[in-house]
Amino acid sequence: MAGRQEHGASGHEPAAPPRSSGHGRPGTPSPPAGQGRLPHLPADDFRVERPGPRWWPHGLFLTAALLILAGVSIPVTNILLYTPERTVKAYLEAVARQDADDALALLGLAADPESTLLNEEILAAAASLPSAIRIEDTVHHEDGTAEVTASFLLDSATHTLALPVRRADTGWLPYEQWQIDVDALPTLDISVEGSPTARVNEQLVSVEGDPIEVLFPVSYLVDFDSAWFTAQAERSAVIQPGETTSLRLTAEPTESLTREVERQLGVFLDHCAQGTTLAPAGCPFQYRTDNEILGEVRWEVTEPPRVALGRSEERLAMPATSGTAEVRGRERDIVTGEERDFEAPVEFFLGAEVTVLDGAVLVAPRDAGLEQN
Numbered sequence: 001m002a003g004r005q006e007h008g009a010s011g012h013e014p015a016a017p018p019r020s021s022g023h024g025r026p027g028t029p030s031p032p033a034g035q036g037r038l039p040h041l042p043a044d045d046f047r048v049e050r051p052g053p054r055w056w057p058h059g060l061f062l063t064a065a066l067l068i069l070a071g072v073s074i075p076v077t078n079i080l081l082y083t084p085e086r087t088v089k090a091y092l093e094a095v096a097r098q099d100a101d102d103a104l105a106l107l108g109l110a111a112d113p114e115s116t117l118l119n120e121e122i123l124a125a126a127a128s129l130p131s132a133i134r135i136e137d138t139v140h141h142e143d144g145t146a147e148v149t150a151s152f153l154l155d156s157a158t159h160t161l162a163l164p165v166r167r168a169d170t171g172w173l174p175y176e177q178w179q180i181d182v183d184a185l186p187t188l189d190i191s192v193e194g195s196p197t198a199r200v201n202e203q204l205v206s207v208e209g210d211p212i213e214v215l216f217p218v219s220y221l222v223d224f225d226s227a228w229f230t231a232q233a234e235r236s237a238v239i240q241p242g243e244t245t246s247l248r249l250t251a252e253p254t255e256s257l258t259r260e261v262e263r264q265l266g267v268f269l270d271h272c273a274q275g276t277t278l279a280p281a282g283c284p285f286q287y288r289t290d291n292e293i294l295g296e297v298r299w300e301v302t303e304p305p306r307v308a309l310g311r312s313e314e315r316l317a318m319p320a321t322s323g324t325a326e327v328r329g330r331e332r333d334i335v336t337g338e339e340r341d342f343e344a345p346v347e348f349f350l351g352a353e354v355t356v357l358d359g360a361v362l363v364a365p366r367d368a369g370l371e372q373n
Contacts, residue, residue: 084165085135087178088148091163092133095215098123103215108168108179116205117188117214125201127235128155128219136160145181155219155237163241182241187211190222192231192249193311198224211244222247228257228356253309253316253354257361261318261354262307264363269350273299273325284365285348287327290334297329305350320351320366 087106094102100120104110112118123129130152137149149162168179189211192198196208200222205212214220216238223233229251236245272283276296279286287297305321325346332339351366 084140084146084148084178085138087165087180088150088163089133089135091180092130092150092152092161092217095123095218096129096131096133098129100215106180107182107185109185112213115213116203117200117212118185122201122203123215123218125203125221126218127201127221128237130154130217146178152217154217154239155235159217159237159239161217161239184242185213186216186238186241187213187244188220188222188236188238189244189246190249191247192224193251195224195226195229195251198222198231198249214238216241222249224249224251226254227359228254228260228361230254250311257354257356258307258309260361261309261352261363262304264361265307265318265350265352265365266304268363268365269301269304269323273301275299278327284323284350285325285327285346287344287346289331289342291331291342292334294330294332294339297327300326300328302326302345309354316354316356318352318354320349322347322349324348 091103091106094100094106098120100118100123104118116122132151132153134151135148136151139147141147145164145166147162147164149160151158151160153159164181165178166181168177187210188200190198190200190205190207192207196206197204198207199205200212200214200220202221219235219237221233221235224231231249231251234247234249236247238245269283272280272285275281275283276298278289278293278297280299285299301323303324305318305323307318308321309316309318311317325348326343327346328341328343330339331342353364353366355362355364
């Protein structure tokens with residue numbers, strides 16, 4: 001029929017509805033003309049992100065469990081590890097292994113730079129250090145302090161030591177710390193006759209000032225030895241804190257000092273032997289006679305006094321000791337007028353005072369000859 005339009009011939013035919021996919025959903029439209037197919041993408045690029053697992057409740061439970069365990073473990077650790085007994089034993093073990101710094105730290109003290117006996121060298125040379133350390137008893141007081149009694153061997157003998165301990169300030173740390181609470185360290189009060197120094201465990205120290213602080217319990221060996229003097233070693237076990245141990249050493253002259261005194265007295269007597277009179281000035285010998293002496297005489301010391309040094313009124317001295325000299329000359333008999341040569345032995349006595357000053361030996365002869373004749 002005229003005027004009838006054929007559908008699809010003019011391009012104005014309405015678009016067909018999308019084809020069903022068979023599942024009740026419209027079909028996928030074809031791509032527009034002139035465009036290629038979409039590139040293939042991995043399936044992951046089209047994956048929808050889902051919220052992850054809710055882990056925070058588990059972390060909260062774990063944190064709470066750790067806090068509970070810490071709340072339990074800290075008291076248990078304080079009971080088992082950080083105790084007054086372990087502190088006292090740690091101190092004694094530090095002394096035993098010659099660790100002066102650790103020992104002083106457990107006492108709450110620091111070594112004085114001027115102190116000469118609070119060091120590892122002194123402990124290393126000790127006559128005896130504690131061993132077989134045992135904790136015997138602990139007494140806890142209402143004020144939070146405690147007293148720990150320990151036993152140990154020192155100088156092959158068993159000793160006991162009771163030490164007070166207190167809680168130390170640990171700041172924010174949760175664990176307890178204990179500290180030995182002593183008022184003062186023990187001291188050695190040493191004096192040596194004739195010397196300003198002594199040796200303590202082989203270390204030279206001055207003995208002119210205040211008593212010297214030392215660690216405890218330690219057995220110390222105190223002696224004195226020099227070119228001119230020596231003293232027999234004395235052994236002293238220092239057990240208790242705060243105690244003062246007094247040691248008095250008597251310095252005895254060495255063989256070297258005796259020979260030096262003999263030498264100086266020999267020079268003195270040689271000088272006297274150069275005298276040409278019957279009584280040389282300042283010398284211990286003289287010759288007495290009623291006869292007239294003709295000219296000068298000659299002296300010779302044939303047997304010098306034997307030197308034996310000792311203490312006299314806090315001084316080192318040589319007591320008056322006999323010697324023999326010989327005088328020769330020519331004389332005229334006052335009765336007969338006869339002239340003749342004579343030769344006579346003369347006994348004399350000589351003492352001396354000996355002083356050692358800054359290492360120098362000073363010998364002052366003491367004439368005792370007139371007192372003995």
